[in-house]
Amino acid sequence: MKSIKVMVNGIPGRVSSVVARHVLNDDRFELIPHALTGPEITESECNIDASTIQLILPESREQAISEIMEREGAFISVDFSLPPAVNSNAEFYCNKGLPFVMGTTGGDRKLLEDTVRSSSIAAVIAPNMAKQIVGFQAMMEYAANTFKGLFNGYSLEIKESHQKGKADTSGTAKAMAKYFNSLGTPFSEEDIIKERDPETQKNVWGIPEEYLDGHGWHTYTLVSDDKTVRFQFTHNVNGREVYGKGTIDAILYLNEKVKEGTKGTVFSMIDVLKGA
C-alpha cells in the first residue's frame, strides 16, 4: 500500500513534534521534511529523532508550498500552531487545496468552519485530539441532553491540574460544568478548582515529576444531598502522547474522506471516533 504523505506544521517541540514522531515511526505514513511555522520562530530547522525538518517562515510559505506540492503530490497537512494563526492558516490550506487536520485552539471558529465549507477541501478540526476524552465528553453531552435533572440535589466539585504555564481554566472542565448544569447541579466556571503549583501537584495530587510541565488531570465528584451516594469521574493525561495518537487517527480518517472525494466539509473528532 502506498504510504500517506503528511506535513506537520506548527511550533517545534510541542504537540507537532509528538505527531511528527508518530508519523515518522509508522509505516503507513511518510513525513514531508518541511514544516510551516510562525514568525516568532528563529530556528531554520528542527530535528525529530534522526530526521531534519526545514522550518518555513510565513513570508516564504507561498513559494515553498508550491515547490513542495509539485515535488510531493497529494498530502495531508497537520496544524498545531497558535490561536492568532488559526484563521490565516486555514485560509492558506483552503486556497492551496490542502486538506488539513487542525488541533489549534482559538481564533474565529465560525469563520474557520465557513472557510473550509466554501473551499474545495475537507478538514478535521478538533480543539482536543485526545479521543478518549472527546468520547467521554460525548457521553456526558448525551446524558445532559437525555436525562435532564438526573443529579438534582447533588453537590458538585470539579478539580483540574495543568502545568504552571497554563493561565486559563481547562476548556474541558468548563464544558463538563455545562453538562452537569443540565444534569441538575448548579455550578459556575469560577467554582472550578485550578491547581497550577508544581509542589502541590507533586505532593498532594501525586503527579509524576516528569509530567509537571505537561499534564491535564481532571476530577468531577458528585455527592447526593443525604451524602449516601457518591459518583466520581477522573481523567488524567500525562504528556502529549494521547494527542499524537488521536491526530494519527484523524489523519487516517481524513485521508479516507479525501479518497472518497469529500470536499468543503468540516469533520470533528466525534466523526473520527464514529468512523474508527
Added chain:
Amino acid sequence: MKSIKVMVNGIPGRVSSVVARHVLNDDRFELIPHALTGPEITESECNIDASTIQLILPESREQAISEIMEREGAFISVDFSLPPAVNSNAEFYCNKGLPFVMGTTGGDRKLLEDTVRSSSIAAVIAPNMAKQIVGFQAMMEYAANTFKGLFNGYSLEIKESHQKGKADTSGTAKAMAKYFNSLGTPFSEEDIIKERDPETQKNVWGIPEEYLDGHGWHTYTLVSDDKTVRFQFTHNVNGREVYGKGTIDAILYLNEKVKEGTKGTVFSMIDVLKGA
C-alpha cells in the same frame, strides 16, 4: 390535589421499608396499611415509623386484595420481594388490574414482560431503582454502541464491594464489563474483583461502619498501554435510600401513565429518567 394511594409489597425490613417510609412521609402519597408478603414471613404485621402495616400471606391474598381494592379504589402497587415470587406476583397484579412498580430481580424476565404486555395494566420494571446509576449505565451503553473500540489498548480493572451476605457478583459491574468490551477492553466477569470482607471494606476501602451491612461500591479504572492516560469512574452507594427515592419517581411516572390510560405496557427506569 388528591394524593396517590400506594401499596408496598415485599419483605419487611429491606427496600420495601425504605419505600414505605418515603411514601408515608410524602404528602403526595397515602400508604395503604397492608402488604403482600412471602410464605417465609412469620410476623402478621410490621411497623414503619408510627404506622402499622398488616402483612398478608400468599394463601390469603385473593380475599384480602378484593377487600382492599373495594375499600381503597385505584392504587399503585410496589413490589420488592424475592426472585421466586417475580412471575407469580406479576401475574397476580395483572389479573387483578393493579398497575405496579417492580424492583425485584430474577425470575423469568421475558415471561414477566409478556405477562404485562398481554394485560390491561402498565408497569415499571427495573432491576435497579437507583436513577443515577441507571443513567450512568445508559451513558456507557450509548458510548459502547457509538464509539466501538474507543479504549482499544487500555487495560481495565473493575472492583466492587457489597455487604457480606451478597454471594453473586454485582449485576451492575457485569453489565459495565460488557460495555467496556464493546469499547475495546477485553475483560470477563471472572476478572471483577469482589470484596465481601467487612474488615477490608472498613479499613482499606473506607466504607463507613454503619453501611458495612448494606452498600454497593464500584470502581472502574482504565489505563492506556503506555500508562500516560488514566480514566476512573466510581459510584458508591451507602444504604438503600437511593433505591427508595428512585422508586418514588417510578411511582409518580407510572401514576401519570395510568391517568393517561396506558395499558399493557412495560416501562423501564430509563423511561422514568427521560420522563422526569
